[in-house]
Amino acid sequence: MSYFRAENLSLHFGGLKAVDAVSFAVERGEILSIIGPNGAGKSSIFNLISRIYRPTSGRIFFEDQDITEQPPYDIARLGIARTFQNIELFENATVLSNLLVGRHRHSTTQLWQELLFLPSVRANEKVHRRRVEQVIEFLDLEPYRDKLISGLPYGVRKVIELARALCSEPKLILLDEPSSGLNVEETDDMSFWIRDMKSELGVTVLMVEHDMSLVNRVSDRVIALNYGRVLAMGSPAEVQRHPDVVAAYLGA
């Protein structure tokens, strides 16, 4: 059985078929990219996985467990973290507390313990803090630790979102256009980090991306979508040569 699997996933808004009977599987430890023109349904697939939308039909499996009906907050608890296309950070909080929110799925303390800040809470906090520091080091975020998000530039925010997802120690991470809005250097950094995430942290990556050079550099496999349907699936080179994909991009 595959590590993560989507079967016949569909999402219809009235007559519009945003996602139409899409099936794919992600193997443990691989980097799978989803490409496609605007409006092809790439982000919708992510929103279906993280249960922001409810699928019209189809099922989603993760580690052989059916997660189609799980409440949204349970998805993260199972070990699936995500980033957002347009950045959804907690604006009026510091970088550190943003990252600590990423640790939420590992918190075990009860409300009354927290009100008294018992030693167990303190011990837990220190563990969280140490984990967060590891991620900060991994992504070179040291200069921003105590800064408020609202004052940071876009490129840094993008990295912080990635960091927040990593803080939850995910098994599978969903990256929604990790390079959008980044300059060439920042995109380079991003590609290194994505590969390091796979090799050093052992995270499986599912990624939606427009920048083909990034896709080529990091992906093990690529899925091309158009009008909510799968056009092609395979290695980056295969998919880019596929006639349907060429047609979709060049508009033939």
Added chain:
Amino acid sequence: MLDFVQQLVSGVALGCVYGLIALGFVLVYKATEVVNFAQGDLMMLGGFFAFTFIGMMGLNYWVGFAAAVAAMALFGMLAERVVVRPILGYPQFSIIMATIGLGYFLRSVAGMVWGTDDFKIDTPFSQGVLRIGSLVLAHDKLSVIAATVILCALLWLFFNKTTLGTAMRASSENMLAAYYMGIPVKRVVSIVWAISAAVATCAGVLLAPITFIHSNVGLVLGLKAFPAAVLGGFGSIPGAVVGGVLIGVIESMAGFYLAEGWKDVAPYIVLLAVLLLKPEGLFGLHVRKKV
């Protein structure tokens, strides 16, 4: 049965006043996403202006009415310019607080200027009644209903058939985009406040024969108009009036058929029930954020 119709008509009449205040809320909210907690107080002030013109200066009813509407339209623009415009674009909650402050201020000033007594305006409809069989309908109540229908029709035409109305709808969707498209957003907002204050004045003047005008009337009725606007979905002009009428009818029926005390809370109970079942109101659109 007769009682029922009688109650229904007075409920609808009262509801129309709520609806008119709610209409003011909705206009401002639609154009600027500002919830104006001082709307009821604008109505109160309008009523006092009309009272000053008609009752104290002895002007003709219609002249005084028009003068009060004009004066309040100017006042609405002034309030927008001084209190709301500097904080437009800040979190909704700040703006709500500013308008609450404005309401406090207007109530106290009205109390200082006109005193805290009740006032009554004599209108051409104060006396007459319409008899249909054994049904007796007071002219003042019918006049409120008629005026509401006319005002709504005018506003609907204005919003859907004039360029200015289209500009208002555009800036309500996205102020920045409208501004880039060459719509003078500031002037549009200013006009919206003028219209909303004018509508509030109409409500105040029409209300005067039914209840009295006093400095706290705006608070009391404004808080009834809120449920009306929410029932209607807070973004819809017909919704506001329908919501107002519903609240008015519920209140008047509860006052007649249920034990004492229900009259005041019934609208709120209905409101909570509606919000539980349909959080975006009866006519509201459900929009969700795109991520």
Added chain:
Amino acid sequence: MRFLFKTDYEDDIRLFPHSGYIVSYGLLLAVLLIAPYVLSSYLMSQLVFVCIYATVGVALLILTGFTGQASLGHAAFLAIGAYTAAYLQKYNVPFPVYFLAAGALTGLIGALVGFPALRLQGIYLVIATISFAFIVEEILARWESVTNGNEGMRVKAVSLLGVTVSRDSPTFYFICLAVLVLTIVGTLNLLRSPTGRAFVAIRDSETAARSMGINVALYKVKSFAISAAITGFAGVLFAHKLSFISPEMFTLQLSIEFIIVILIGGTFSLHGAVLGAIFIVMIDPFLTYLKDDMPGIIAGVAATFGAGSATAGNIQSKVAAFASLNGLKGAIYGIIIMLFVLFEPLGIYGRWLKIKLFFQLFPLYKRATFKRQKIYVKSERNR
């Protein structure tokens, strides 16, 4: 300017980042502890009200400032706490028991209000809480067998360990102060643990909070319950301080006053809740002062600047007439709220931070540091 070098994860966790905090808060506590033996009984009474208002302010801050859920119904929670205390006191329930019971009951009702509030946003939530408060007010007025209706209820003095604690005694003040301090410490503890961070996450982006594994509904209900419970505790003290409660004390006006507490103090800080409480409680003595002494002072000033005694007397009577106008308090309230929203959106505490930073960075301070960002796109409607 002091630079903090962090060498341990503890540095991010502890409540007092450096020794200066311990000194200044220690001094403050010492002053508060000797206050009842120094201040006049009138000022002590006001100080008790400051404690109660600040407690409610902190409660409201948890819900509105940190979780982002507006409420204009906190007077109702205060009323539930007060009435629970008054009712249980009639049956000779000891103070500690009914104090806790009032908090627990109010917290439970807060949670029940929280459930319907889950689906509501912004203005709808404000109106729902207003409606809730109206309904509570009406129930208090009508449920005469329990609440004694509009007649109101008498509340006897606190009886603690067999000793009667009069509402004007230093001991009662210490109880109120202790409740406030415990509330603040508890809130600070919450803010440095997962629950507090979840609240802030919900305030800033529900979508992201959900995707990080936060059960948004559960935490909103928790926030409502905590906020209501604290307000319930404050309600017990409020009832004892007033020694008489009736439904018309817990109106929308009071809920608005609570909002003013956090608005004027500064919406994002606990300091703000306390400063705002001081402000709102002291406005009454200030107005009294205005009424009694201002006319004389202004006339005195006019006289020094060469006005004849007749003119000075004239001015004095005019000012006196103005100061005793009905409803002046309301107007001043209104103007204060508007001025704060317009010119001091970060509240008194924000002003303090600005002044502090000005001297720390002198002469490099720039005004733009605290500038708010305007968002003209319609973001709040579809959140």
